Amino acid sequence: MNNVGISNWSGSRTLAGTVVTPTTLDEAADAVARSSHVRALGSRHSFNDIADSEETLLNLAHLAYRHPRLSTPTDGDAPPSSVEPELDESTGRVRVTGSTRYADLALFLHDRGRTLPNFASLPHISVAGSVATGTHGSGIGNASLASSVVGIELLTADGSVRTLTDADAELDGARVALGALGVVTAVTLQSVPAFDVAQTVYGPAGFDDVVAAFEEVSGLGYSVSCFTTLRENTFASIWVKRAGGELEDAWPAQVAGSRAMSEPFHPIPGVDPANATQQLGAAGPSWDRLPHFRADHMPSAGEEIQCEYLVPRQHAVRALEAFRELSGPLAGLVQVAEVRSIAADTAWMSPMYQQDCLAFHFTLVRDNERVAAALPHLDAAFGPVEGRPHWGKVFDADPQRVRGLYPRRSDFVDLARDLDPQGTFTNAFLRRWVF
Ligand SMILES: Cc1cc2nc3c(=O)[nH]c(=O)nc-3n(C[C@H](O)[C@H](O)[C@H](O)COP(=O)(O)OP(=O)(O)OC[C@H]3O[C@@H](n4cnc5c(N)ncnc54)[C@H](O)[C@@H]3O)c2cc1C
Numbered sequence: 001m002n003n004v005g006i007s008n009w010s011g012s013r014t015l016a017g018t019v020v021t022p023t024t025l026d027e028a029a030d031a032v033a034r035s036s037h038v039r040a041l042g043s044r045h046s047f048n049d050i051a052d053s054e055e056t057l058l059n060l061a062h063l064a065y066r067h068p069r070l071s072t073p074t075d076g077d078a079p080p081s082s083v084e085p086e087l088d089e090s091t092g093r094v095r096v097t098g099s100t101r102y103a104d105l106a107l108f109l110h111d112r113g114r115t116l117p118n119f120a121s122l123p124h125i126s127v128a129g130s131v132a133t134g135t136h137g138s139g140i141g142n143a144s145l146a147s148s149v150v151g152i153e154l155l156t157a158d159g160s161v162r163t164l165t166d167a168d169a170e171l172d173g174a175r176v177a178l179g180a181l182g183v184v185t186a187v188t189l190q191s192v193p194a195f196d197v198a199q200t201v202y203g204p205a206g207f208d209d210v211v212a213a214f215e216e217v218s219g220l221g222y223s224v225s226c227f228t229t230l231r232e233n234t235f236a237s238i239w240v241k242r243a244g245g246e247l248e249d250a251w252p253a254q255v256a257g258s259r260a261m262s263e264p265f266h267p268i269p270g271v272d273p274a275n276a277t278q279q280l281g282a283a284g285p286s287w288d289r290l291p292h293f294r295a296d297h298m299p300s301a302g303e304e305i306q307c308e309y310l311v312p313r314q315h316a317v318r319a320l321e322a323f324r325e326l327s328g329p330l331a332g333l334v335q336v337a338e339v340r341s342i343a344a345d346t347a348w349m350s351p352m353y354q355q356d357c358l359a360f361h362f363t364l365v366r367d368n369e370r371v372a373a374a375l376p377h378l379d380a381a382f383g384p385v386e387g388r389p390h391w392g393k394v395f396d397a398d399p400q401r402v403r404g405l406y407p408r409r410s411d412f413v414d415l416a417r418d419l420d421p422q423g424t425f426t427n428a429f430l431r432r433w434v435f
Contacts, residue, residue: 006057009045012305012366017053023062025185029159031058032183038157038424040183042129043101045122046392047306050133050178050429058183060099064126067107070295087112092191093150098128098184102145103295105189106287114191118142118223119290121267121338122299128184133392134176134310134350136359137290138241138340139223144352146175147345151188154181157424161185173408173415175347178391178434180416180425195243197222197289200251200281201265203237205258210235211320213256218341220255221246223290226339227267230327236269236336237261241289251281267292268336268363275299304335305371307378307394308361309387310342310351316358322381323360329377333370335363348408349434351388360387372396402433409434 007014017039022028032038039053040060051057065083085096085108092114096105102116103123109115118137120130127145136144151165152174162182164171174181199221210217210226218224222243228235238255251260264273264280273279275297277289293299311319323339340359345352360382364371375396379387388405389395403409413435420426426435 006044008047008051009043010047010302010304010366012047012368013049015044015049015052015057017055017057019057019059021059021062025063025155028058028060028063028183028185029155031056032155032157032424033159036422036424037427038183039179039427040098040128042099042126042132043124045125045129046133047394048392048429049427050392051129052429053427060097060183063097063185064099064101065097065104065108067104069107070104084108087114087191093188094191095151095186095188096127097186099126101126102130106295109191110194110285110287113194115194115286116145116148116189117192118145119287120145121291122293123287123291123295124293124299127187127189131175131187132177132179132184133390134347134352135392136340136342136352137223138225138342138359140219140341140356141343142223142341143343143345144176144347144350146347146350148189148191149175149187150190152184153186154419155183155185157182157420157422162419170415172346173348173412175345176349176391178349178430180412180430180434181419182425195286196247196283197241197243197286198247198281198283199239199241199277199279199289201237201239201261201279202255202258203227203261203265204232204234205238205256207233207235207324209256210238211317214316214320217256220252224341225267225292227336228339229269230324230330230334230337233324237265237267239267239292243286247283267338303366305364305366305368305394306362306390307364307371307375308359308390309378309382309395310357310359310390311382311385311387313341313356313358315385319358319360319382319385319387322385326377326381329374330362330364333364333367333374335365337362348412349391349406351390351405353406353408359390361390399432
């Protein structure tokens with residue numbers, strides 16, 4: 001199938017490349033060999049031009065594993081073949097095709113008593129695409145999804161497959177690779193024994209109360225997220241997700257002065273909570289609690305544009321104040337904003353490289369022009385606190401500032417030139433922000 005003008009998941013951006021949909025790995029290798037510029041597509045949940053190509057867009061949906069309990073595609077993609085993941089029971093390592101969505105992998109692992117340590121806010125996204133952009137969930141002790149990667153198989157421009165494992169120093173360059181090294185055909189992840197999580201949503205809480213008790217609030221559970229519309233001086237909801245021994249403890253009577261909600265809540269105030277994962281303290285499998293959105297429902301708002309900055313945790317107080325000040329410049333644009341915690345990792349191009357971070361995320365209205373006009377305000381707010389833009393979301397910054405935030409950037413560029421000397425997997429996004 002060839003098609004031009006495919007859009008991203010939210011419909012906020014049309015990709016310029018021509019889509020080619022291989023049904024086998026050999027067809028994928030053929031498509032790469034025939035193109036001078038190629039980018040692989042994941043589930044197209046990115047908001048900027050990171051996935052775009054001046055020539056070929058490789059849709060790998062047919063090579064994804066689809067769990068039978070999620071047999072209906074939620075994203076309109078062609079039905080995939082069921083390429084079973086391979087779980088090594090002795091090590092807990094699971095090898096999965098790159099285009100497989102976390103939802104399908106989570107169910108596969110669940111059936112075998114295993115899971116992954118953390119998930120993003122939604123499980124609808126592909127493993128390779130998420131890992132490539134440094135996608136993360138929340139939790140002071142939880143690092144990005146890329147930190148579970150122990151092996152990557154790359155289809156390179158000459159058609160050969162290169163495998164990197166945790167025995168190779170370069171794996172840290174290939175974890176958050178922004179699609180620059182080749183087509184990720186398979187990823188091996190370290191799974192953990194399955195565990196339960198229960199979530200209780202508190203709110204609303206005063207902005208000052210949350211800032212004053214921020215370390216305590218963000219340490220209340222395995223994963224904590226604080227949501228605000230920035231319209232009132234409050235956090236509308238604080239999502240506390242508990243695991244392991246925390247499940248034995250009584251829930252706090254109050255969080256930053258707010259009480260537990262007695263009804264389910266959607267992260268975006270006023271939206272039907274049917275799409276949100278189960279709350280009210282009911283324990284269940286971690287893959288069905290750590291994401292905010294249910295695997296079999298549409299996540300978030302759909303009509304939206306997202307941006308996000310990752311800020312070193314040492315700047316938490318200044319960053320939270322800068323965040324609050326954005327209520328003016330972002331007036332009329334914010335559907336909801338979220339503050340999360342992420343632990344440091346070791347991936348060279350990860351925004352969390354060697355530093356614990358806070359994530360300031362914004363779900364904005366789907367109005368490209370008005371959002372573009374507001375983006376410099378976001379960079380002005382978070383730039384002075386070393387904020388790194390999320391690789392898969394929209395941002396407007398000085399490219400020199402962004403490049404300077406990554407101490408291993410030149411090692412990454414060397415790795416890309418080694419694996420892809422002709423620049424087949426390079427695009428305008430990479431030329432602007434990385435190379
Ligand atoms: C509703 C919603 C909620 C979100 N929640 C979160 C969140 O909680 N945390 C967070 O950090 N982010 C979040 N995001 C952002 C999202 O996780 C990232 O944009 C992620 O990259 C999406 O993965 P994808 O499979 O859609 O990748 P795509 O958008 O399809 O691609 C992203 C990049 O990965 C590359 N890529 C994809 N597949 C391959 C492959 N097989 N080989 C090589 N390169 C490949 C592409 O070329 C591109 O450069 C959210 C986005 C949405 C829409």
